[in-house]
Amino acid sequence: MSPRPGFVLDVDGSTPPLLMWNGEGYQLDRLPEGSRVLYPPEPLAALDDPVAAIRRALREPLGESRPLGELLRPGMRLTICFDDISLPLPPMRAPDARQLVIEEVLEMAAAAGVDDVVLVAALALHRRMTESELRHALGDRVYEAFAPHGLLTQHDAEDPDNLIDLGVTEHGEEVEINKRAATSDLLVYVNINLVAMDGGHKSVATGLASYRSLRHHHNPQTMRHSRSFMDQPSSELHSSNWRMGRLIAASGVKVFQIETTLNTDAFPEQFRFLQRREWEWSWRDRAAFAASSAAMSGAPPRIVRQILHAIRAPQAMTSVQAGEVEAVHEVTTRNVWAQQGVEIEGQADILSLALPYICPYNVNSIMNPILVACLGLGYFFNLYRGRPLVREGGVVILRHPTRWEFHPAHHPSYIDFFDQVLAATTDPVEMHKKYEEGYATDPWYVHLYRTGHAYHGVHPFYMWYWCAHALEHVGRVVIVGGDPAAVRRMGFSPASTLQDALEMASDVVGPSPTLTHVHVPPLLMADVR
């Protein structure tokens, strides 16, 4: 049976309570009658033989690109870059898509006699990956062939010796990227496309860039003019990356892009109820829900977090395409929409989002309050094409415990940002002007970023900028179940229950508001008509 498309449920008296994520836990709750719920499409069928599909993609590239085999020759410099730990979510079951692709690329490189090969994790300003994370993404065979010889590297956006300035775009954007990648005879980029925003020129122009380069599009103005990130023609973030990518190509950097799409099979069999429609739950699903939610509510958060972060998604590859960047990304984007697109008519007064335990920046880590805001207002709010799901001046209700809790090794600058910057202002533009540069150039944060596993000092600003469009668009943000102090620090309103949140929302949008709830994960993208 082919997978069912996503759909919009009109909540009525016969609708059962719906599953709502609540950080590191989940619960069942009722929505008011008349609400609408967006359900994602079911996972698409996986490729029967992904390795054969990869080989075919490398042999028959898209756009103006020759097959990879013809681009490889003895004596050349080859750099293979790959997406970092932030993709996919949750981390996929081994073998990772990156491993499958890179092994095929390396097979061809070995056959062609290419000796000078370096692998680079395209971190941008993200934290460095640990050995186990690298092994998971690349597989032991690749890791052990390259890491011991120093040929498996992680992009360092603060290493002046390994950055190269390629010039300035027509919009005055400086383009500075990884020197090894830029000076190679061939740069092969291996991507995982989880949402429509990923991939394309963004892979190199963002993933291998320095702060000097990134600041041109990771700022409040660009974010506010990206409506949304997922809708490429309407995204200033996309446009900026495309300008930079074209400049990179014009500078003589030869990029062979390999993009993969995954289906939305996000949870293993024992958690299958998490992506089933509640009225279709079998006794097994109900038992699994009851047992797991009871266990999680009784266990210490640290243990629950470890269990949840140990989940490996059975996501499978649905497509792979390779060749010239823009031609490849066009096909990739189409495939992503085929998996995630859901049509809905009209906006609502209230948008309800139940947030899970994971976002791109807390894999094997803690989801701190800034990441809660970023996941809700930066990512989920922006999962639309056309118009936002909530009307201008409407209310966003998030559900998350929002604990005042930070990972000191992964998010050191977040702690200070939360204590100092957000205490002073929640306005992205103001903090951009007053505080960003100080955090971005702080030697301690730079040191932690370069030598430890810390996100760059400027990263919490970027997380807040991701929210800029939502913060400008909505009249109020309410967090159900959130730590009141942490929620208020961010300028949002805490509420104990959904009912309380709805009452608070009615102060802004008036009585009898319309409500749309997005049932994620798995991810969906709303096509709002």
Place this chain on the structure above:
Amino acid sequence: MRLPRATFPLAPPTWPAGVPRPAPERRVGLDYDHDWSRRYPARLVRAAVLDNVTRPLAQLVTPTTVRGREHLRHIEPPMIFVANHTSHIDTPLFLTTLPVDLRHRTVVAAASDYFFDRTWKSVLWSLSLAAIPIERNRLNRRSADVATGLVEDGWNLVIFPEGGRSPDGWLQEFRGGAAYLARRTGRPVVPVHIDGTRDALAKDPETADRPPGGSGTEGRHTARLRRAPATVTFGPALEPQEGEDARRLAARIERAVSVLGAEARSDWWTARRLQAEGTLPDPRGPAASPWRRAWALGPRREPGQVERRARGAAEPRTERSRWPDLRPRGRGGSRRQRGQRAVTG
């Protein structure tokens, strides 16, 4: 004190009014997965039940005379058994008459719409009789593939090619499925005639084909299980011949079963002579009204009354036909033979 009513998730969820309910996914009928019934645990259970429960019960309800079993000794399995069908008792009775080495390596083709329309029925018949679902109303590639695969895997197959139990006790036209499978697998067909089981348990008149009209009292009749003697007659194997298509082979099989029917009602020699003379009783019964067809079958036999009259021997009183002669006068057929025709089938 009343206990509080369980709610979701302890109780099953309610179904939103705006969401159409899909047809429940049922893995029954032709889709039923019956592989498990041929694995060793199921075979062990089936063997125990067949040998220790079904066999004594079958003997109790239908004391059975088995004829021609010696033919089976000369056939290399697997083989395809083709039998007439008048009663639900036929299958278990037939299985219990097979030699042990064949009995536990035999599957039965059963109508998917009748025996496999519910999960519990599918499980029951798969386990107890090694039944496999087949499409009986039209040729179905999937049914044919499954049956062929099983025969090729060494399983003997039982087919009732009439497509269902006879509504009135007379033989119905044989369909081509068995012949098709025999041709496809190249395995021999063993014709079998089962006689007398209808007296023990006939097809329920409710479900029998009846002409329109009637007194309106027909529905009061229901099939009852009664004790009655039965005869199972095995014939020599039929091999598909070079150039013989399925239709011709099906006709040959039907003729062979008809001869066995005559043999069950007389004796081997009489049946052969009638066949040689071309005066075999018409196994399909007279082209007459339903009551006359029923009448022509003769009276119901009682337990102990197993022996049949031989041609030329004194006719037992209990088996005297109540309808003297329905068959058009045939070539060389004596009045006595014609009288016998009326009680065979």
